[in-house]
Amino acid sequence: xxxxxxxxxxxxxxxxxxxxxxxxxxxxxxxKDDPALKLADIIINETDFARRTLNxxxxxxxxDNSVAEARxxxxxxxxxxxxxxxxxxxxxxxxxxxxxxxxxxxxxxLERDMQNLTTGDYCKGYQCGNLRHEGKTQSExxxxxxxxxxxxxxxxxxxxxxxxxxxxxxxxxxYGEQELKATEICTTTWLNSHPRWLELFPQSWQEHMSKxxxxxxxxxxxxxxxxxxxxxxxKLAAKMRETGELPFDMKSSWCTIxxxxxxLSKNCL
Numbered sequence: 001x002x003x004x005x006x007x008x009x010x011x012x013x014x015x016x017x018x019x020x021x022x023x024x025x026x027x028x029x030x031x032k033d034d035p036a037l038k039l040a041d042i043i044i045n046e047t048d049f050a051r052r053t054l055n056x057x058x059x060x061x062x063x064d065n066s067v068a069e070a071r072x073x074x075x076x077x078x079x080x081x082x083x084x085x086x087x088x089x090x091x092x093x094x095x096x097x098x099x100x101x102x103x104x105x106x107x108x109x110l111e112r113d114m115q116n117l118t119t120g121d122y123c124k125g126y127q128c129g130n131l132r133h134e135g136k137t138q139s140e141x142x143x144x145x146x147x148x149x150x151x152x153x154x155x156x157x158x159x160x161x162x163x164x165x166x167x168x169x170x171x172x173x174x175y176g177e178q179e180l181k182a183t184e185i186c187t188t189t190w191l192n193s194h195p196r197w198l199e200l201f202p203q204s205w206q207e208h209m210s211k212x213x214x215x216x217x218x219x220x221x222x223x224x225x226x227x228x229x230x231x232x233x234x235k236l237a238a239k240m241r242e243t244g245e246l247p248f249d250m251k252s253s254w255c256t257i258x259x260x261x262x263x264l265s266k267n268c269l
Contacts, residue, residue: 004155006117007229009110016052016106016113018232019225021095023047025241028082028091039082040075046215048222053105077101117230123150128175129168130158137180144254145182147172149189149223157228159196166200166264173257186254188213190224193248202263204255212249221250 007015027042043049053074054067078098085094116122126132132148151158158164169185176182191197192209215221224247225233236247 004229006155007231009114011229011231012110012113012117013106015226015230015232016109017099017102018234018237019052020049020102021099022225022232022237022241023049023052023222024078024095024098025091028094029244031082039079043075043078044071045217047217048219050217053102074101117154120152120154122154122230123152126150126152128171129164131165131168131172133172133175135180137176137182138186141184141186143182144184144186145172145176145180147185147187149187149191151228153228155229160228169200169260169264173260177257182257184254184256185260186252188250188252189220190222190246190248190250192251192253199267200263201253202255202259204259205253208253208255210252212246212251215246216250221246224248 023043026047027039030042030046031037031039050071054071078101081097081101082094085097088094123130126148128147130150130152132150133145134148136145138144138146149158153160153164173185176185193212198206219226225237227233239247
């Protein structure tokens, strides 16, 4: 079976525009529901806006503080547009006017973003295929190793090859046991609400599952709106605009490495 086609520059522009209009809608809605909230705070703390405007990968790639300064100016302009459209009953004018403001940023980053996809730099640092550890255990739980998740199979899905994730987890756990003396693994992600992801884990993963967590400014919350081809998931976004609720809640969980090895041995390897 042939792989899906890599996304086009036009699709990437749609990804940037649609993502940020979606984030701006969410901030607009939050402030509309609670006028005591500050729009800029919602944009930065509850959406992945920063990663899809000025920052290439995260909120923290800013050694000389220039991105932070530019972001303050950008958010001030967005606040101004919000005030200018305050009389509107919907967020449409706010979203469209902000989109015109942001279009030059999209053109500036287009070539770089497409190159990052081609080279795989978008998931640079993932030591175990689709999984990444932090090289340390958690300070509040020294026996527990946190892991992050990416899709290194672009333009395919991390679920396409059923052997991938079991092999990735084996490598992750080998490192944790041998180098960190870890006995447990954990993560926080929207995937913890996704049935296909949960099939990988032992029953204890479900038993230790947290309640739905507050929205974050990272892919642990917003990764569900990115398709395997790294395009914007319009279907899920439309669902959230209709309901006001995330399709997949972000949750935390953990299990022992021994339990995870037994589960993978039984069902996956």
